[in-house]
Amino acid sequence: MPDQQPREITDVDTLRALTHPLRLRILNAVGLHGPLTATEVAERVGESPANCSWHLRQLARYGFVTEAGGGTGRQRPWRLVTDGHRWGAGEENPELARAGDAAARVLLDLEYRKLWDWMAARRQQPAVWRDAGSFNQFLGWCTAEELAELQEEIRALFGRYVDRLADPAARPAGSRPVRLMAWAVPEVDGPVVDDADAEGDEAR
Template sequence: MTEQRSREITDVDTLRAFAHPLRLRILDAVGVHGPLTATEVAERVGESPANCSWHLRQLAKYGFVTEAGGGTGRQRPWRLVTDGHQWGNGEESPELARAGDAAARVLLDLEYRKLWDWMAARRQQSPEWRDAGFFSQFVSWYTADELQELQEELRALLARHLDRLADPTARPPGSRPVRLMAWGVPEVDGPTVTDTDTDTEGNGER
């Protein structure tokens, strides 16, 4: 197993480049299925090759992807530069905090959509995959030190097979991409935030 390569983002422009729904989908496609050309990315995200090629170049400009070698033009393959990104650590300027919040919203929106995709499709999956997929919810009491320790344990656990992302030969037969999310956030005193002015009748889309 290789050590996770993680990058801490402290630049507002870099975070803004990341906080773009299509670019995040492109990064997701390249990370899970790459290296990919702009044409192959376009097939996976439902956009034109020209549009994907432009966004790939922007992602490369800010250090998220790089050329994998071989090919020319839109047939150049691209790969991720790192396995993970971090932001929001330590003291932030208001501008950096806003950019970080925007990036987090885009990322969480993508993961929520992927979760609901699974929920809608899980009964059509084979029994072993249907039963292996899960989501869990807990509420407990922790000190700040205990919560920090839990964060580190979870990060190590979820990252233990990251080498398989970059190295297809490390993937065991029968494996498939699996999305892993975890958070542990302290309860905030006060009323729960609700969308009281939003119509959620029907399919719940907003």
């Protein structure tokens, strides 16, 4: 399992590199089918090889893909960088916050579409896959520390399979791409248990 922490993106231009919907489609194609050349990416996303080649170079510039070795020009294969990325932690200046929100919006739009694709097609899938797929909703009480710990546990659990994105030989027979999109956020207008409330509960 990869031990590295996700890369913290604190650069506005790097975040803006993710706000183009085509780039996320390119990343998706390279992650699922890569390594791919610009020509192969173009066939999968329905764009021109020249356009895909330019976007791949931009994605490489900001650390989202890298050359896989071999080939030249548009026949160079590219692979996904699988170290993970996150943003929005700590203090943000307004420009960085706007860029982060825009990147998150484009990413969530893609993942929502993929979720609804599955919801529409799941009854035509083999039963073993239909039953293995999940759609969960939970509501509970956590401290900020517990919520941060939960986030790290989820990342570590799915991190066991991340190396299979970059290494097709690591994919076991019968496997297929699986998407995990999870969020755990505090209820904005929910009540907060303060110290006095907690002490009162203990006394009863």
